[in-house]
Amino acid sequence: MNTSINWKSATGETVGHLARLIQAATVNPPGNELPAILAMKEILECEGFGPEDFKIVESAPNRVNLIARLRGDGSQRPLLLSGHVDVVPVEREHWTHDPFGGEVIDGEIWGRGALDMKGFLAMYLQIFLQARRQGLPLKRDLILAAIADEEDGFTHGSRFLVDQHRELIDSEYGITEGGAFTMYLGRTRAYMIQVAEKGVCWLRMTARGKPGHGSLPHDENAVFYLAQAIERIRRAGHLPVHITPTFKSMLGAASGQIHSPLGKLAGLLGNQAVVNLLLRATKGRNKSMLMALTTNTCSPTILQAGAKTNVIPSQAEVHLDCRKLPGQSLEDVMREILAITGDRVTLEPLHTSPGAEFSTETPFYRLLERETRKLDSEGLVIPLLMPGATDASEYQRAGIKMYGFTPGLLPPEFPVISLGHGHDERLPLSFIESGLPVLWNVVNEFCAG
Numbered sequence: 516m517n518t519s520i521n522w523k524s525a526t527g528e529t530v531g532h533l534a535r536l537i538q539a540a541t542v543n544p545p546g547n548e549l550p551a552i553l554a555m556k557e558i559l560e561c562e563g564f565g566p567e568d569f570k571i572v573e574s575a576p577n578r579v580n581l582i583a584r585l586r587g588d589g590s591q592r593p594l595l596l597s598g599h600v601d602v603v604p605v606e607r608e609h610w611t612h613d614p615f616g617g618e619v620i621d622g623e624i625w626g627r628g629a630l631d632m633k634g635f636l637a638m639y640l641q642i643f644l645q646a647r648r649q650g651l652p653l654k655r656d657l658i659l660a661a662i663a664d665e666e667d668g669f670t671h672g673s674r675f676l677v678d679q680h681r682e683l684i685d686s687e688y689g690i691t692e693g694g695a696f697t698m699y700l701g702r703t704r705a706y707m708i709q710v711a712e713k714g715v716c717w718l719r720m721t722a723r724g725k726p727g728h729g730s731l732p733h734d735e736n737a738v739f740y741l742a743q744a745i746e747r748i749r750r751a752g753h754l755p756v757h758i759t760p761t762f763k764s765m766l767g768a769a770s771g772q773i774h775s776p777l778g779k780l781a782g783l784l785g786n787q788a789v790v791n792l793l794l795r796a797t798k799g800r801n802k803s804m805l806m807a808l809t810t811n812t813c814s815p816t817i818l819q820a821g822a823k824t825n826v827i828p829s830q831a832e833v834h835l836d837c838r839k840l841p842g843q844s845l846e847d848v849m850r851e852i853l854a855i856t857g858d859r860v861t862l863e864p865l866h867t868s869p870g871a872e873f874s875t876e877t878p879f880y881r882l883l884e885r886e887t888r889k890l891d892s893e894g895l896v897i898p899l900l901m902p903g904a905t906d907a908s909e910y911q912r913a914g915i916k917m918y919g920f921t922p923g924l925l926p927p928e929f930p931v932i933s934l935g936h937g938h939d940e941r942l943p944l945s946f947i948e949s950g951l952p953v954l955w956n957v958v959n960e961f962c963a964g
């Protein structure tokens with residue numbers, strides 16, 4: 516470990532960079548990432564990085580990605596630090612302070628993206644800058660990627676890079692958003708490192724019936740058929756339970772560290788019995804999270820039928836936001852849904868993403884786990900299966916083993932989960948100051964030699 520870095524002043528510098536990123540409003544859609552990428556470029560140029568050290572690649576007007584590289588001796592394959600610069604929209608009237616101000620107020624930096632994920636990207640950037648300043652002798656390249664379009668389908672960011680500029684991001688391992696910050700589970704502090712995520716299967720479910728005049732009702736109305744199918748999904752409660760390797764290691768790690776027999780017991784029971792046991796043990800709290808971690812899920816969202824009040828439509832449809840577990844296919848999900856709805860309805864895919872699952876048995880994961888433990892020796896370190904999707908699933912297609920790793924300490928009263936895409940998003944400066952040395956240790960240990 517290099518102790519010559521003053522983490523207080525490194526934190527100050529990180530906050531300055533983060534403020535610039537927040538002020539570059541990159542709301543997606545439409546996702547105008549250019550101003551944030553230009554801010555990154557300026558910071559790198561001020562530090563002495565030249566055109567041979569970074570590239571900016573554009574997938575559409577104003578949809579840009581910046582990839583910078585510190586060269587190692589090539590004896591090992593690169594490590595990727597990847598952060599998206601686009602953010603979700605804001606409802607300004609609900610914010611206490613300017614969502615694009617990047618102001619520091621009472622020890623916290625405010626603004627859209629402070630958490631998701633400009634704050635973490637600014638931390639990665641700081642480590643990248645420090646690696647150069649400290650002249651870290653790298654055995655593998657260190658790649659910093661500031662990318663577009665994580666919040667709206669990956670098309671202009673990770674997917675574009677994997678499909679069209681793979682040489683820029685090709686790495687053995689990588690980190691991005693998704694974990695290792697303090698979560699308070701009752702009196703327990705947990706640090707979850709994302710190792711897997713669910714895939715997206717957005718479907719259209721269509722019911723067809725007999726058209727007619729609204730004044731002469733009949734029971735072959737497509738709206739009835741669709742409503743019945745949706746009601747069957749509601750009554751079923753959930754799709755069948757599947758226990759993934761990641762869920763097993765989540766359970767094993769958690770119960771091992773709190774000396775609970777649950778982990779071992781779970782190995783002996785059937786899938787549904789494991790879930791019932793967990794529901795009982797947690798008194799039904801976090802039921803929707805538990806089900807999301809152990810089943811393919813299905814949420815009806817957009818409904819559509821008919822064009823005129825007095826015409827019975829021949830067709831009615833609903834969009835289903837379905838998410839599949841690692842190891843499950845689109846066909847598996849469709850089969851499970853049709854088994855519940857019956858075949859009065861048909862399904863077709865609208866959009867899919869593969870999902871991802873990475874091993875907890877890699878040297879890099881074990882390093883992340885070790886360094887996280889040093890951050891809080893009494894906290895639990897647990898691998899996480901994420902119900903949502905991040906860039907990790909796209910990077911997986913390029914063979915990069917990605918972990919969600921944005922380490923740092925959060926105070927108990929800090930509502931990290933609700934702030935992510937919510938109002939009044941902000942990040943405590945103390946988080947940055949506690950997390951930077953952890954990231955530094957990881958990069959130092961893994962890349963320098």
Ligand SMILES: [Zn+2]
Pocket residue numbers: 599631632665692
């Ligand atoms: Zn994000």
